[in-house]
Amino acid sequence: MREIPGAWRRTLAGAGLMADDGTTRPTIFAEMSALAAETGAINLGQGFPDEDGPAAVLEAAREAISAGANQYPPGRGLPDLREAISEHQTRFYGLHPDPDTEVLVTAGATEGLAAALLALIDGPDDEVVVFEPYYDSYAACVALAGGRLVTVPLQWPDFQPDLDELRGAVNDRTRVILVNDPHNPTGAVFSAEVRAEVVRLAEEHDAIIVTDEVYEHLAFDGPHVPIATLPGAWERTLTLSSGGKTFSTTGWKIGWATGPAPLVDAVLAVKQFLTYVNGAPFQPATAVGLRLPDEFFRGIADTLRAKRDLLGDGLLRAGFEVSTPAGTYFTVADAAALGAEDADAFCRELPVRAGVVAIPLTAFVTPEHRARYRTLVRFAACKRVDVIEDAASRLSALR
Structure with a gap:
């Protein structure tokens, strides 16, 4: 064999x-x-x-199937879902991604992550800094892309990183700082100091920030704060999320990436050779979910x-x-x-x-x-x- x-x-x-x-x-x-x-x-x-999940979202999927939304959607995702994602980012965070150039629908956040790392990592000298413990696909995707995983341990019991250890991990070889917030598997929400230091280090070392925010609506002690909202962060931040955790539809695998057009285009360039497109009837249903009331x-x-x-x-x-x-x-x-x-x-x-x-x-x-x-x-x-x-x-x- x-x-x-x-x-x-x-x-x-x-x-x-x-x-x-x-x-x-x-x-x-x-x-x-x-x-x-x-x-x-x-x-x-x-x-x-x-x-x-919510009945309105499930019914929207049934209606989409009955209406014939069962073939390939556009490569970037259905226009209405991209509009809904942009509206969501504006409504909750004050961000204004262009739905035509700065929003991409993916097969869950995991595909978005894989496509991003495959697009951004250029060889074994490129390092990806992650907080440890980490969602298990991170290490696998970094390995598949041929990069080097560098970890910053989180500390029991609050699972915040030591900022000196974070500073020691990021250097001029760092291509990506990967931030999962709220954090799986620990349940931590990173402090404002941690978020600010990630942005500062990314600027200092010209790194790209990739954020996994699939639990964005499951923060318990205050509203979620995306790193992309921090001063100077948008231009170098690719934000990933999905509807699976928010709408209890983990099997639908409808995710998205938002960020500056060059980063989103890089993800699209790889994504089109992975799943190409996905979940046609679930895309309009997810758009309904994103427009549900506060x-x-x-x-x-x-x-x-x-x-x-x-x-x-x-x-x-x-x-x-x-x-x-x-x-x-x-x-x-x-x-x-x-x-x-x-x-x-x-x-x-x-x-x-x-x-x-x-x-x-x-x-x-x-x-x-x-x-x-x-x-x-x-x-x-x-x-x-x-x-x-x-x-x-x-x-x-x-x-």
């Missing part, structure tokens, strides 16, 4: 899916979801909702905040130390007080011990920083209230 080509070996290795003997492994999500199915455990590992957006944050608190209380009662997240679906807890010495082993035992599945935070870090996070575990609160209550009751058996 032929050996796996080099680019794909780099991608698998970057994602931690290449074993020492050259064989491939499933992702931690696939492993834990299979374990949940095998044991009948409640799956608080993978971050997808178990409730449908009460909807406040409501989804309020609802998830209540679920966060319910999950956090249950984890505290079970004996975990808890980092209260400022956003996203996720809560990180320290299992050390429950005797855990290794989060991976703890999570593999948890379905049998308590009937609950979680994800070890060590799945989102580089090997050299694993010790910093060795007993930390991530739980997802994007489930029905009765499911969270059941999980909290089961976890109480750990005491």
Whole structure:
């Protein structure tokens, strides 16, 4: 059998899916979801909702299918969705991207990220700075693009970076500073000081800022602040987001990129050879979602905040130390007080011990920083209230 080509070996290795003997492994999500199915455990590992999104958005998709919106949409995305994305950026953040040149519809934010890194990285001397722990596709996409991943560790319990470590990571080889805010997997929202320092460093070293803002409407302690709104940031910032988390439609994979035309064009140049286009009937439905009233957006944050608190209380009662997240679906807890010495082993035992599945935070870090996070575990609160209550009751058996 032929050996796996080099680019794909780099991608698998970057994602931690290449074993020492050259064989491939499933992702931690696939492993834990299979374990949940095998044991009948409640799956608080993978971050997808178990409730449908707003009825108006779902009905708009049905209407679009019935009306025949089932063929290729335009390469940049349907004009109405691009208009809605531009309106959304203006309405919430005071940004004014041109829907014809500064907005691009993508197959979820993940494709936007992959296309951006493939477009912007020019070889192994180009570095991409990310905050660690990081969403697992980041390392894989950097590896696929042939760049070098440079990580800045986030610190328990608030998961803010040390600014000196950030300054030490960014240099003239830095091509991209990749910022996920609100942050998956930790639930952190970065401080104003962190955002300002990212912009300052990008200007100093002529780097491009790529932001992943898919949890933008799930910030709990105040409105989300995109880096692109900071003075001097727009010209060098590519902002990625999607409708999946906001409208509980993660399977639709409707995302977008906004930013100055040259950056958006670079993403388009690659994207057209990846998916080309996607999700024709889901694009007008997402446009309907983006135009929902302000009460909807406040409501989804309020609802998830209540679920966060319910999950956090249950984890505290079970004996975990808890980092209260400022956003996203996720809560990180320290299992050390429950005797855990290794989060991976703890999570593999948890379905049998308590009937609950979680994800070890060590799945989102580089090997050299694993010790910093060795007993930390991530739980997802994007489930029905009765499911969270059941999980909290089961976890109480750990005491």
